[in-house]
Amino acid sequence: RKEVEQDPGPFNVPEGATVAFNCTYSNSASQSFFWYRQDCRKEPKLLMSVYSSGNEDGRFTAQLNRASQYISLLIRDSKLSDSATYLCVVTYNYGQNFVFGPGTRLSVLP
Amino acid sequence: ETGVTQSPTHLIKTRGQQVTLRCSSQSGHNTVSWYQQALGQGPQFIFQYYREEENGRGNFPPRFSGLQFPNYSSELNVNALELDDSALYLCASSYSGTGSFNEQFFGPGTRLTVL
Numbered sequence: 001r002k003e004v005e006q007d008p009g010p011f012n013v014p015e016g017a018t019v020a021f022n023c024t025y026s027n028s029a030s031q032s033f034f035w036y037r038q039d040c041r042k043e044p045k046l047l048m049s050v051y052s053s054g055n056e057d058g059r060f061t062a063q064l065n066r067a068s069q070y071i072s073l074l075i076r077d078s079k080l081s082d083s084a085t086y087l088c089v090v091t092y093n094y095g096q097n098f099v100f101g102p103g104t105r106l107s108v109l110p
Numbered sequence: 111e112t113g114v115t116q117s118p119t120h121l122i123k124t125r126g127q128q129v130t131l132r133c134s135s136q137s138g139h140n141t142v143s144w145y146q147q148a149l150g151q152g153p154q155f156i157f158q159y160y161r162e163e164e165n166g167r168g169n170f171p172p173r174f175s176g177l178q179f180p181n182y183s184s185e186l187n188v189n190a191l192e193l194d195d196s197a198l199y200l201c202a203s204s205y206s207g208t209g210s211f212n213e214q215f216f217g218p219g220t221r222l223t224v225l
Binding site: 034044 | 145151153155158166202212216218
């Protein structure tokens with residue numbers, strides 16, 4: 001079993017749709033959690049950190065369930081510019097181990 | 111922009127050759143991590159350097175080695191290149207210390223092609 005797994009995708013959604021991405025991790029000692037986005041042939045960029053209480057940044061909401069070892073990202077009112085690959089990241093050993101999921105590709109269609 | 115720079119941008123080598131990739135970390139950061147990203151996959155952790163020492167290593171053979179310098183910049187060296195080493199190599203810098211959340215910020219990457 002992979003350390004971090006994500007929805008296989010791709011997700012093709014119309015503009016304005018709400019889309020949710022799911023991520024599960026296997027290491028119960030995981031300490032920090034992030035969502036990154038990666039545009040085609042570019043580097044990953046930090047989208048948001050994920051806190052135990054859940055957090056929101058504009059149209060983006062991240063949730064963490066430590067008991068189920070599950071992280072989610074919700075995008076509301078999706079825009080064409082949201083088209084990218086979304087990478088779930090889990091860290092442990094105080095940041096020494098930074099494990100990426102395989103990513104889920106999102107295409108927002110006009 | 112993150113302030114993390116990498117060089118070169120692109121590189122073409124042949125099997126058996128050696129390559130050195132370079133990374134300058136963001137100002138204020140003391141930790142550099144290296145990743146290999148094959149097409150269509152997530153980045154795979156190679157190793158991390160903190161205070162000029164290797165601070166963690168992923169599942170990569172010893173022919174992948176690195177250095178960190180006093181100014182926190184870093185090099186990734188790969189010996190005896192194989193065709194499967196063709197990938198995007200990403201460097202990420204972060205701050206490791208009390209209270210840090212360890213967010214990593216990535217450079218634009220070096221695309222290595224091995225022929």
